[in-house]
Amino acid sequence: MSSLARPTDDPPDGTAPVPVSLEPDHTSHLFDDGNAERYRRSVTEVVERVASRLSRVDRPFTGITAAELEPEFAAIDLDKPLGDPAEALDELERVYLRDAVYFHHPRYLGHLNCPVVIPALIGETVISSINSSLDTWDQSAGGTLIERRLVDWTTERLGLGAAADGVFTSGGTQSNLQALLMAREETRERALADPRDAAWTAADVLPRLRVLTSEVSHFSIAKSAALLGLGYEAVVSVPCDLERRMRPAALAAELDRCRREGLIPMAVVATAGTTDFGSIDPLPEIADLCAEAGVWLHVDAAYGCGLLVSRRRHLLDGVERADSVTVDYHKSFFQPVSSSAVLVRDRATLRHATYHADYLNPRRAAGELVPNQVDKSLQTTRRFDALKLWLTLRIMGADGVGGLFDDVLDLAAAGWALLDEDPRFEVVVRPQLSTLVFRYLPPGAAEDPDLVDAVNLHSRAALLASGDAVVAGTKVDGRHHLKFTLLNPRTTPGDIAAVLDLVADHGRRYLSEPAGRELSGSRAS
Structure with missing residues (x-):
């Protein structure tokens, strides 16, 4: 018998003694009905710590270097837990909170990081505690309907039409990847069905596909092309004007060149808010060219999506003609990371991200109209990030x-x-x-x-x-x-x-x- 277990007194019925474990009760840390009070105390302590630190921040960064901070981490033995939450928070204060980069400080003027609104932080607390997964209805229930309603709300603001749909993602990079996946599949299907190219196979089509985007578009466009098997060389860089916006005349010339050289324009990616300049490509003119050429138009509005609730909404005119749109609520909607979505004009195109697994989202579930969001997503397990935006709109409102x-x-x-x-x-x-x-x-x-x-x-x-x-x-x-x-x-x-x-x-x-x-x-x- 282990030295960490001892028998109880013999039961009166004469059965064998029942060993009682002296091992620590690890279930004491589970979030459940038996530990509700521990949860309340722990979350309150964390909130107090962060609020206290926030009130003492007098500059956006301490200036510490990685070389200075790394020894602190090297000295931590992760195989020896501290046991006490207060001690762990003391340590966290030393190795993270003290030297964190604080985006809320008015002199943080660096990257596309926003201070966050309190209603969204309320949502974060609920998201982490309940831990719903938004891949299937039987893991999220009402969470699925909240996400779907927010997708509808966003597509309405974009003006994409009654057939529009979408899904939340981890960020603009994933949104752009999924948009280009859909563009690739739609273009490939169209090319293979074209009677003028009856002898073509999929192997003939892929090397001919091209993605046209401005010379200052986000790097995820090139990365997505590589991940989709097209290669970096499939991305055609279109020159910009002095305002760092794509030149429609240059785009027209590149589309014409692709046709002459037997290449297939798979998608045009217009940017509504470039990372470097915040510039917005001339969306109406680009949409005209895409319609004339029969090319998928994707608008990367990861940064500029805040215009959807702004008095400057007119700066996004033309976005309603896109086939797909990227939005990052965690930029200009003041949401915590991550909170993003990809929206499409035609919900049928989301089928290109669908895979049915018998243990998760069997085909019969689709026939029974079970709303499984995994049918639309590149991800499987997925956080309920939509709740942050939901509570923000319900408390603050779009205005x-x-x-x-x-x-x-x-x-x-x-x-x-x-x-x-x-x-x-x-x-x-x-x-x-x-x-x-x-x-x-x-x-x-x-x-x-x-x-x-x-x-x-x-x-x-x-x-x-x-x-x-x-x-x-x-x-x-x-x-x-x-x-x-x-x-x-x-x-x-x-x-x-x-x-x-x-x-x-x-x-x-x-x-x-x-x-x-x-x-x-x-x-x-």
Whole structure:
């Protein structure tokens, strides 16, 4: 007998003694009716900790480096649990919360990360606790209907029509992948059914397929083409105008070239809110070209979908003509990651993501009209992310969300005016959404592009190291630039002005240091 078990007193009926385990009761950590009070205390403690930390955050980042933080993790033995939730939260405070990047801070101006609204956080608590899986009705019940109603609401806002449908996804990358999967299958079926090409097989069609998108579209378009077996070379990069929007004339020329060369345009991907510039491609003109050529039109509105609830809704005119649309609620709807969807004009095209498994979604379930969302999705097990948006709309309303997005668009306009009037900086384009791309121009260095690159790279790194602000970076025409992605309604023009001063100060200090002077002198010579 194990030393961790002992017999009870002999039962009165003379049966064998029943061993009683002295092992720890691991079920004490399960979320169930027996541990409701433990759950209440634990969640309350977490909320108190996060709220306390949030109230003390005075800058978006501490500036800690990976090399400085890694030893903390190396010293943690994951095979030796702490046991006490309070001790575990103390440790979490030290290794994560203390040095986290806080998107809610008004001087976080980096990537497409938004501060989140409280109604969505309420949803997160429910989602994690109940842990529904949205793949089948018998794992989610009402959760399925909430997601379906939100899909309908979004397609109505997009104007896709009565036959529209869609499904929630993990993010814009997955949404774009699924959209291009549907475009590939629809195009392949059409090509194989064309009597003019009766001798073609699937092997003949795939190498001819092409995806046309702007030169500043999201990298997930190229990645999706590779994952779909088309290769990166299947993506045709269409030139943009000075506002960084796809040029319809250039698209028409590429479509014509594809036809002449025996290639098959599989899809045109228009972007409603490019990652670098927030630019919106001319959707009506692109839709005209796609209709004329019979090509699938996908609109990547991962960033610009906030316009659906904005007073600037007209900027999305033409999106209603798309065959598929990507939306990321976790960008411009102020939702926690992840919350995204892919929407389609014709629900029948979602069949290209359908696979029936007898143990999950048998064919007979479809015949019995059981609403299994896995029939539409690339994922199987899937979080009930729709609940966050549902509670946001039920508590704040669409106008409340749209007002937040309009605030950051107004802020971007004010930020552009500051940059345009400041001789220290060069701004690339006037924003359509809330992104500002610019660079610091050291006095007398405008003719030395390598020096300008070095100064801007240094300024961004120095800002991150200080923790005073977080800004993003990108390349424009081969040269390094800085980028403000404005998604925080609490950020003010004063914050933007202060960060610009910090950028310039770091640039000047760099030039005054030996390394900077040496670089400047070598370039001058």
